[in-house]
Amino acid sequence: MLDPATLADGYGMSAEERAELLDVIKEVTDVERAEIAARLEGGDAASVKAFQAHGGWAPWDRLQTWLADQRATFLAALVR
Secondary structure (H helix, E strand, C coil): CCCCCHHHHCCCCHHHHHHHHHHHHHHHHHHHHHHHHHHCCCCCHHHHHHHHCCCHHHHHHHHHHHHCHHHHHHHHHHHH
């Protein structure tokens, strides 16, 4: 697995940017989830089929829970 600090180093991120990165990741996953929900509510057949084939909201819930649970670990790795 890629070390978060290596990723941040590669982009030349400042300490402030590193601290904000986890909030950006959360925002991206929240926005993407909202976009998927909108497609489902709109009845897009391909989206509904793919959503159901990939386990519905369960994978999203696991990802968001995992990110929240690992936040302190990622932050420590990013700002060391």
